[in-house]
Amino acid sequence: MAETLKKDNQPTLVIFSALKDKNISLMINAISPLVNQWLLVPLAVDRAADMNLLISQFSLKESIIVYDNMNLAVNKALNQHSYQRIVVFGSFHVVADALTALK
Numbered sequence: 001m002a003e004t005l006k007k008d009n010q011p012t013l014v015i016f017s018a019l020k021d022k023n024i025s026l027m028i029n030a031i032s033p034l035v036n037q038w039l040l041v042p043l044a045v046d047r048a049a050d051m052n053l054l055i056s057q058f059s060l061k062e063s064i065i066v067y068d069n070m071n072l073a074v075n076k077a078l079n080q081h082s083y084q085r086i087v088v089f090g091s092f093h094v095v096a097d098a099l100t101a102l103k
Helices: 002-007 024-034 051-056 070-078 092-102
Strands: 012-016 037-040 064-066 085-089
Touching: 002 024, 012 024, 012 070, 012 092, 037 051, 037 070, 051 064, 070 092, 085 092
Parallel strands: 012 037, 012 085, 037 064
Antiparallel strands: none
């Protein structure tokens, strides 16, 4: 994904969450230089990383906003006209929740 994002450098907003048993810092670090804004959302599954764990994986230089649910994050992302690209990733659960919010 990082290689694809590099091909077309443009302002990027990411909606992100992950499972606690995954290498969260690796996922973040792989694309962090290409991301202008991170929107973090909780997942409603047993293996979900809690928000404190997610937040702790980011450096102070990264711009993050925490949302209570996917609907709020998707609405914020769609109304941010300064970003030409919205990426949803981290877990299949994140993508599924985003697709539900978009319907």
